Amino acid sequence: MLLKNGALLDSTPIEMPASILSMQKRALKSEDFKRFSQVQMYEITYMSEGLKIKGFMALPAAEESHLPCLIFNRGGAGKRGALTVEGAFAYAGLYASWGYVVLASQYRGQGGSEGKEEWGAGDIDDAMNLLPLIADLQYVDQNRIGIVAGSRGGMMAFQMLTRTDIFKAAVTVGAPTMFTSLRSEEHIFKRMAEFLKTGADLKKEAEKRSVTAWADKLCKTTPLLILHGTGDRRVTPEHGLNLGLALQKIHHPYKLVMFENADHILSGRRKEGDVEIRTWVDAYVKNLAPLPKTGPHGA
DSSP: OOOOTTOEEEEEEEOOOHHHHHHHHHHSOHHHHHHHHTOEEEEEEEEETTEEEEEEEEEOSOOOSSEEEEEEEOOOOSGGGSOOHHHHIIIIIHHHHTTOEEEEEOOTTSTTOSSOOOSSSHHHHHHHTHHHHHHTOTTEEEEEEEEEEETHHHHHHHHHTTTOSOEEEEEEESOOOOGGGSOTTSHHHHHHHTTSOTTOOHHHHHHHTOGGGSGGGSOTTSOEEEEEETTOSSSOTHHHHHHHHHHHHHTOOEEEEEETTOOTTOTTOHHHHHHHHHHHHIIIIISOOOOOOOSSOOO
């Protein structure tokens, strides 16, 4: 019998690496570090379109029975892109220390998952199929779910926002948004092309992954925080700027933050980025703040 999408097959607890604990002890305030040190991490296996997909689940040391939840979409591709235990704690673990249940998929073809790696296609199903898994978690408040995504994961998150209205907020960091405007020799365009099937229509595939071409299809009730470094050489800052312009034109609730001279992963500005992320998800996911007013208004 075919198991349903999101069926949780295995959940194995993972010890926090001493290196991550030491790093966060230096980076976090004492109370924040105490919460981080109490995060429980699990490696999980779940079903997605008939494939066994690996991932991580991080639980906060919170006593509430109905916790807010975040999906974390990792970036990267290939073996080097897969989430390590250290990476899971650095991202999912940090967000869990803020009081969220956090789930992250390795996507198909990497990190021990079955299937062949894709990039903006079946991998989106793998991220989407965390939602039925979350629906079976009785300690999650099903009305308070958000998504945080980096780079390639941000490109996937935009497509997810055309398929569901469940997310109370979304955050992307260094996400590509405009493949249709890129030259074929540009790094991020070549990255996309290497995962396409032989003979694929490059123009159509580029448009599928270009949120600036269909920003009006994004869920209007999911406010979007866009973070981008002006020194990003992998995904140039124009990607963030042009998405902001597209959202401005259609009055979609958003905030755009450009970090001066920061790179693709906001090196040197990560603390500021984390403050922006936490403020955004706390407002719209944890506290269910009303959507901000959009369009011309005021004096």
